[in-house]
Amino acid sequence: xxxxxxxxxxxxxxxxxxxxxxxxxSDGSSAGGGRRRRAAKRHAAGxxxxxxxxxxxxxxxxxVLNRPEVVSPLTRxxxxxxxASLGFVRNxxxxxxxxxxxxILAYLMLDAGNPFFTDVAKGVEDAAREAGLSVFxxxxxxxxxxxxxxxxxLEQQRVQGILITPIDQNSSRLRKLxxxxxxxxxxxxxxxxxxxxSVAVNDVLGxxxxxxxxxxxxxxxxxxxxxxxxxxxxxxxxxxxxxxxQTAGRPAENLxxxxxxxxxxxxxxxxxxxxxGLPADRRPTAAFCANDLLALGxxxxxVSLGLRVPEDLAIVGYDDIEFAAAAAVPxxxxxxxxxxxxRTAAELLLDESSNPDHEHQRVIFTPELVVRTSTxxxx
Amino acid sequence: xxxxxxxxxxxxxxxxxxxxxxxxxSDGSSAGGGRRRRAAKRHAAGxxxxxxxxxxxxxxxxxVLNRPEVVSPLTRxxxxxxxASLGFVRNxxxxxxxxxxxxILAYLMLDAGNPFFTDVAKGVEDAAREAGLSVFxxxxxxxxxxxxxxxxxLEQQRVQGILITPIDQNSSRLRKLxxxxxxxxxxxxxxxxxxxxSVAVNDVLGxxxxxxxxxxxxxxxxxxxxxxxxxxxxxxxxxxxxxxxQTAGRPAENLxxxxxxxxxxxxxxxxxxxxxGLPADRRPTAAFCANDLLALGxxxxxVSLGLRVPEDLAIVGYDDIEFAAAAAVPxxxxxxxxxxxxRTAAELLLDESSNPDHEHQRVIFTPELVVRTSTxxxx
DNA sequence: GCTAGGAGCTGAAAGGTTTCAAGAGGTGTG
DNA sequence: CACACCTCTTGAAACCTTTCAGCTCCTAGC
Numbered sequence: 038x039x040x041x042x043x044x045x046x047x048x049x050x051x052x053x054x055x056x057x058x059x060x061x062x063s064d065g066s067s068a069g070g071g072r073r074r075r076a077a078k079r080h081a082a083g084x085x086x087x088x089x090x091x092x093x094x095x096x097x098x099x100x101v102l103n104r105p106e107v108v109s110p111l112t113r114x115x116x117x118x119x120x121a122s123l124g125f126v127r128n129x130x131x132x133x134x135x136x137x138x139x140x141i142l143a144y145l146m147l148d149a150g151n152p153f154f155t156d157v158a159k160g161v162e163d164a165a166r167e168a169g170l171s172v173f174x175x176x177x178x179x180x181x182x183x184x185x186x187x188x189x190x191l192e193q194q195r196v197q198g199i200l201i202t203p204i205d206q207n208s209s210r211l212r213k214l215x216x217x218x219x220x221x222x223x224x225x226x227x228x229x230x231x232x233x234x235s236v237a238v239n240d241v242l243g244x245x246x247x248x249x250x251x252x253x254x255x256x257x258x259x260x261x262x263x264x265x266x267x268x269x270x271x272x273x274x275x276x277x278x279x280x281x282x283q284t285a286g287r288p289a290e291n292l293x294x295x296x297x298x299x300x301x302x303x304x305x306x307x308x309x310x311x312x313x314g315l316p317a318d319r320r321p322t323a324a325f326c327a328n329d330l331l332a333l334g335x336x337x338x339x340v341s342l343g344l345r346v347p348e349d350l351a352i353v354g355y356d357d358i359e360f361a362a363a364a365a366v367p368x369x370x371x372x373x374x375x376x377x378x379x380r381t382a383a384e385l386l387l388d389e390s391s392n393p394d395h396e397h398q399r400v401i402f403t404p405e406l407v408v409r410t411s412t413x414x415x416x
Numbered sequence: 417x418x419x420x421x422x423x424x425x426x427x428x429x430x431x432x433x434x435x436x437x438x439x440x441x442s443d444g445s446s447a448g449g450g451r452r453r454r455a456a457k458r459h460a461a462g463x464x465x466x467x468x469x470x471x472x473x474x475x476x477x478x479x480v481l482n483r484p485e486v487v488s489p490l491t492r493x494x495x496x497x498x499x500a501s502l503g504f505v506r507n508x509x510x511x512x513x514x515x516x517x518x519x520i521l522a523y524l525m526l527d528a529g530n531p532f533f534t535d536v537a538k539g540v541e542d543a544a545r546e547a548g549l550s551v552f553x554x555x556x557x558x559x560x561x562x563x564x565x566x567x568x569x570l571e572q573q574r575v576q577g578i579l580i581t582p583i584d585q586n587s588s589r590l591r592k593l594x595x596x597x598x599x600x601x602x603x604x605x606x607x608x609x610x611x612x613x614s615v616a617v618n619d620v621l622g623x624x625x626x627x628x629x630x631x632x633x634x635x636x637x638x639x640x641x642x643x644x645x646x647x648x649x650x651x652x653x654x655x656x657x658x659x660x661x662q663t664a665g666r667p668a669e670n671l672x673x674x675x676x677x678x679x680x681x682x683x684x685x686x687x688x689x690x691x692x693g694l695p696a697d698r699r700p701t702a703a704f705c706a707n708d709l710l711a712l713g714x715x716x717x718x719v720s721l722g723l724r725v726p727e728d729l730a731i732v733g734y735d736d737i738e739f740a741a742a743a744a745v746p747x748x749x750x751x752x753x754x755x756x757x758x759r760t761a762a763e764l765l766l767d768e769s770s771n772p773d774h775e776h777q778r779v780i781f782t783p784e785l786v787v788r789t790s791t792x793x794x795x
Numbered sequence: 796g797c798t799a800g801g802a803g804c805t806g807a808a809a810g811g812t813t814t815c816a817a818g819a820g821g822t823g824t825g
Numbered sequence: 826c827a828c829a830c831c832t833c834t835t836g837a838a839a840c841c842t843t844t845c846a847g848c849t850c851c852t853a854g855c
Contacts, residue, residue: 463842463843474842475844479843481842481843482843507840507842509840509842510841510842511841511842512842513840513841513842514843514844515842515843515844516843
């Protein structure tokens with residue numbers, strides 16, 4: 038680190054960091070041969086250097102940065118010239134330490150590989166940008182440890198606030214954050230909690246819509262594909278499914294549950310494998326999947342194993358991601374207002390951190406069934 | 417902001433932050449009524465308070481945090497108890513300011529909505545985690561301004577390094593970063609540049625593979641769907657396509673170019689509309705799309721307009737994202753080692769920031785054609 | 796009993812920025 | 826000409842942590 042103190046480490050016995058000692062290289066095709074270039078110098082000029090170069094005081098440089106209108110045009114020009122020529126880059130750590138506020142907002146996603154969440158993220162970012170903030174995205178990838186790590190990190194970073202689609206919404210870590218100064222908004226989960234706002238879609242209703250639709254089409258043996266059962270969305274959608282059965286006078290136990298390890302296409306394929314393996318007279322005639330990723334995997338696997346969709350198996354997904362409509366058999370799905378979800382969550386967070394009269398809200402949107410070929414057939 | 421200084425703003429004319437003055441609320445279904453709760457207190461306890469509470473000095477608290485092994489078990493326990501009871505959260509800004517190093521790495525993505533990039537991000541994150549670092553994801557969304565904003569922000573944050581799939585790889589901003597102390601690795605673009613490593617896939621070759629395949633199937637009127645032409649990937653894949661035509665003895669001008677405004681499903685649909693509108697005798701019999709998103713949109717639109725795929729129109733995509741195989745007509749696509757791309761990039765970055773003997777590399781992987789129904793038919 | 800050495804702890808300095816009370820210089824008024 | 830007033834600028838203090846030289850206390854060795 039100290040570039041001068043250590044001077045030149047003598048001899049050839051340089052213990053380089055292991056790991057990358059033998060860098061990967063081209064793969065057979067045109068490689069571009071190693072190039073020489075040494076470790077770049079660390080950031081140099083600070084406000085002090087700029088002040089000296091421009092012949093003004095530190096305070097003035099800071100004013101140029103933060104309150105340009107109070108600085109005379111001439112002085113400002115001098116300072117800006119000095120900044121440019123020195124390649125000044127403001128040190129955000131120092132700024133934040135002193136000023137006490139961050140211009141960053143984080144969205145901790147459940148699964149960045151699920152287009153549903155990236156659409157939510159888009160809404161978040163639009164709202165944040167309008168307010169002059171930036172968004173960092175983090176991906177917990179349905180892993181509790183990663184979620185915890187990111188929460189710690191973000192709290193330590195003192196971000197303006199955290200938007201999160203949690204794996205476990207009862208995490209004590211989550212509940213502690215707001216009282217320590219980091220506002221939290223829970224996205225895609227309705228939580229009745231004193232500590233934060235939440236924005237969600239009525240997942241129980243979504244489940245009901247899906248099953249009611251299938252019952253209406255005459256299906257009696259219906260499967261629910263979803264998991265793990267620690268995830269709120271999975272539970273609510275299943276409960277909605279059960280409720281719809283009961284409402285229609287069928288016992289809730291009629292729902293054949295196929296539990297998956299995650300909400301992914303690969304798990305959906307696995308479920309398809311299991312499902313297609315059942316003898317035809319016991320096999321469900323319809324499946325409701327906890328999200329579209331599962332549904333797409335299920336669909337793909339079942340089709341490739343020779344089942345016809347929807348004739349042999351009707352499929353309903355959830356989220357109505359863009360790929361649902363473009364699937365092998367266009368997918369019936371439960372649509373949620375994805376971007377609006379994110380935007381609303383971000384707006385609540387901004388309100389919380391800027392409005393002293395903020396009251397926590399629980400906003401709940403209503404889902405909507407989009408019927409396509411995977412249940413209704415090619416008619 | 418200052419909760420005490422300003423005291424109570426008198427009267428009812430409180431100008432709250434606009435925008436959220438009339439918060440959205442439930443949508444018809446069970447709403448959870450507004451809840452009361454005031455702005456949370458700011459983070460309180462610092463190392464100083466912990467030291468006092470534990471009856472030790474500042475340095476000792478710091479040692480517990482950073483070098484626990486040098487602290488006696490007894491003292492450590494006392495300090496840890498104090499931390500827990502005070503709810504101490506380390507201030508990362510201060511840490512970073514003093515220690516001078518960040519434990520964060522950023523990946524600035526071209527389009528977070530494209531599963532290709534989230535897969536790359538997964539590779540990045542795995543590698544980073546193994547090295548004990550965290551990853552912040554940023555989404556430029558193919559918007560030059562956003563890319564620039566994020567680059568500035570990340571530089572000011574003094575992140576350990578930036579991985580980026582750039583919109584414009586010649587951006588001077590991009591080239592300046594390394595010399596100012598922030599290592600940069602370019603992902604999914606091969607750049608012959610003194611300033612950074614890059615990891616890419618041979619896109620020209622990918623284009624050649626795609627077109628060679630179509631020519632082999634007997635297609636003569638072939639379209640290239642892609643854009644905007646500022647994006648390197650778009651250009652290279654097109655150039656590969658042209659080259660394949662020339663190699664086969666056809667003039668490169670035979671390639672019918674449909675330029676899109678972005679690499680999205682929606683733009684793909686638009687291209688499908690245009691393409692399907694052509695009279696059958698002038699319409700291409702095959703289309704090669706710059707990525708799978710375009711291909712899926714094109715496919716969806718063409719099918720819904722009555723074209724048969726591949727009989728009336730064969731389609732080749734690019735990236736082989738997970739959804740390509742699950743599409744209406746499973747998509748022939750050019751596969752890239754997505755996760756490996758991200759992992760390799762992260763490893764190069766880590767090497768650059770830890771190994772004083774680091775040499776910039778240009779790693780190039782070879783793509784691979786995956787043939788499915790969209791070109792080969794149901795055989 | 797004395798010293799050398801080590802383990803554990805201390806406290807001040809440093810890191811780059813923002814803030815703010817106070818100062819400097821200039822203009823207009825009576 | 827004195828004074829009030831304004832616009833700009835100044836420089837020190839504060840933000841919270843890490844670092845490191847030095848200190849104390851103890852033990853082992855002779």
